Amino acid sequence: MPAITWIQQMLAFYSRLTDRDLHILQLLDEHRVLTTDQIARLHFTALRTCQIRLRDLQHLGLLERFRYARTGGGDDPWHWTLGLYGARFMAGTLGRPIPTEHAHRDQLLRLTGYVNLRHLRETNEFGVRLAHRARTDPQTRLPRWWSERTTAARFRGIHPDAHGMWQASGHLVGWFLECDMGTESQPRLAAKLTAYENLARTDGPTYPVLFWLPGTVREANLHQTLLRQRPPVPVATATHDTDPAGPVWLTVGARKRVPLADLPSNHGRPVAGNPNWADGELDLSRPDSPGQDDLS
Structure with missing residues (x-):
């Protein structure tokens, strides 16, 4: 043609x-x-x-x-x-x-x-649930939702399955998603945290790493591993059958689950490789990819 x-x-x-x-x-x-x-x-x-x-x-x-x-x-x-x-x-x-x-x-x-189509679909389901919550609840926003490809291109040395920003109750928290399908060993999951530690040490953001897991047994076993290793960055876990915006996140060593917006979040410093900053100004809502602001 x-x-x-x-x-x-x-x-x-x-x-x-x-x-x-x-x-x-x-x-x-x-x-x-x-x-x-x-x-x-x-x-x-x-x-x-x-x-x-x-x-x-x-x-x-x-x-x-x-x-x-x-x-x-x-x-x-x-x-x-x-x-x-x-x-x-x-x-x-x-x-x-x-x-x-x-x-x-x-x-x-x-x-x-x-071969990882099911994993991709489940990863996207995480963002869809947050976006749908923001669409139906005017008190919440999803100003950023990036794929693994975009996140890896924006941040140095990390390859999470997704990254985004979530805002609720006046709190804005960044997150890195590790969507687990139960196919990797517990030590291998924990080893992924080294890259996030390196990012934080180079003045990049320190966002909670969210392990989204297929079941509660898998979650309990991961917590045992993480307790022994003492994670260098914030980590929280929840299971695939939960609402990621709700009080479902369990941090290492904690007994009570908290909402996503209550997790600790630090956007890092204005250095090269940190896309949270533009010309020395903190800018967390730039339309680099379609986030919730584009879904309304």
């Missing part, structure tokens, strides 16, 4: 895109894949309305979807990602090279066969 043809097609449907559509494209560009239910909780009040709009965006080539059959019958939910035109639109918006049809097809195939 000549380049002018697909460009003309993209320009033709610009007038059909709403702000909500653009926010969905931004989220999928940042977080790679979201289920129908996740997108509905972020942007819609009725699931059927969400389903219809996502199909409209698919027909325009902005989105693609896939799902798998479940063992024993039934299907997984639809997983949505950027279609060819959606990927080209976001590339143009962000000044990245425009993907070819071949390159986009290869990327889509790699995503659908991604």
Whole structure:
């Protein structure tokens, strides 16, 4: 297809895109894949309305979807990602090279066969729950929600599964997420804290590292490991079946669980490599990626 043809097609449907559509494209560009239910909780009040709009965006080539059959019958939910035109639109918006049809097809195939797809979906579920809480509770905000890729590019030496800022009851707390699926040993989980300690020692932020775990037994075992090692940075744990904004976080050595907003948080100093600062000023809400301010 000549380049002018697909460009003309993209320009033709610009007038059909709403702000909500653009926010969905931004989220999928940042977080790679979201289920129908996740997108509905972020942007819609009725699931059927969400389903219809996502199909409209698919027909325009902005989105693609896939799902798998479940063992024993039934299907997984639809997983949505950027279609060819959606990927080209976001590339143009962000000044990245425009993907070819071949390159986009290869990327889509790699995503659908991604061995850690379940982990990615669960990681994104953490941010979705916070964003939905902020959408429905005017006393809360999620001004930042970054993927692993963006976080690793912004901060030196760390590779959390996600990072964000959460505000409630007048408190603003940063967090680094380690979404655990029960596949790594306890010592290996604890060893991840060394990178966060190094970040704090170089005047970067000292944010609580949140271990989000698949069950209470796994959580109890991790606390035993951490008690012996005495973590060098704040650590809190909760399980996948909880509301991450609520009083579900248990810090090392504590007996009472606290809300996310009550965890200790230090934004670091204005040094190179700390994206919390701009021109010597603390700036925690810059629109580097779509956070809750972009979801309202």
